[in-house]
Amino acid sequence: MDTLEAELDRARDLDVATLADAIVEIGFECTRCGACCKAETCGNEASDDAESDSEPHTATVFPDEIRRVQDAGDQEYDFRDAARPMPYGLEDGPEGPEGETFEWALQTDDCGDCTFYSEDESGTGACTVHEDRPLICRTYPFSVALGGTSQPMGEAVDEEGMVRAHECEGLGRDISRAEAEELAAALKERAIREIEEAIAVRDAYEPVETGPGEIVVHDSEGQKRPDGTPLD
Template sequence: MSDAPTLETELARARDLSVAALADAIESIGFECTRCGACCRGHPSEDGGDREPHTATVFPDEVRRLQDAASETTDGGGTGTSEAAETYDWRDVARPMPYGLVGGDEGSEGETFEWALQTDACGDCVFYEEVGERPDGSPKGACSVHDDRPLICETYPFSVALGGTSQPMGEAVDEAGIVRAHECEGLGRDIAREDAEELAAALKERAVREIEEAIAVRDNYEPRDVDGVVVHDSEGAKRPDGSPVGDHSDGE
């Protein structure tokens, strides 16, 4: 029995992916966003308990870009200067990936890997908003930072079958070659070739970024014996507010 491919091998495969071939696969499956918002909202738990929050992986540089995009600016009272109307900090945009964390006396604690987009009290992505109704009367969803949305959002409902990449929103429901499609009511609809190629290019970029991130996390990982939550990403160990471990009273 052969050994599983290394992350470095999978990274080389990701970099060699053909955008044209990925676009062919996307075309064969078909997709058009229906603005249902299902991929941005929390969802019912499998055991029928509390609603599960939306969980989407976001890279550290994407968190910073979203901070900038979400921080609104206004003309400083007609003075010709700009001032921040609302400034988003790290915790407004991202939260520690919940997997691996446990409840403690003062909240969650433990070590986890990577970041998830922040959610509101309903478990929906904080950047999700309803902007009217669809033809069937159901709410029409929108992203308030659409032009700066993370790659995992830009490429949903697709992923590629390479080690080191993630599967958003559960198992695949369709596939064409290396491309996997995940649950979405927009699947099976006609997609223009230009749109398929744009989506394919983003899908390749995401695959490369995910594997690069996984390699960096692996290479930088050092167990941390500190109180509270530690998040390991490609830049090292961080606190939930995005600051490096060691910047606070961590006993180091």
């Protein structure tokens, strides 16, 4: 298996023009449907059984992106308003989720939707922190497969199988070359940042004993409590 450092070299060598070619080939335009910002099932559209199996919206966010979202717009958000511990890896204990996890996710509302997502009366979606949204939001529905340790889901949309497209009703629509190149540049930046974060987490990791109901998040800046404060 390739090392993270080898993956990082490949990410840094990504050619933005080649990524843009793949994006232009498949096409994309955001329809503001909100599907990428919402839980898989929610509200009146879901049956009782579906609601019990609903998956909350989960979007990975880096520590500096959390701070940027906190300061977005006219409202200053608390850390917990902006982010939550990534649920993957946590266990259900008698006092709630507990254990160690290695990423942050954007915060969700009671319905499981991204807390920064809103809809107008016509059902058109909008991001309330759009100018400061994380890279994962800027690049959806695309991702990059570099091989090695990280293999994103989604269908390959180029001959090399590097650019992946996830389910989205905006795919197949015309996109300008300028917009495709902007999206491709963000896609490359995201690929680099994800691996840099993984390397930093690996290098800073120290096992932590967690008690009932206690959660520790390991990120590139060290060990933190769910409110973002350092464990030490």
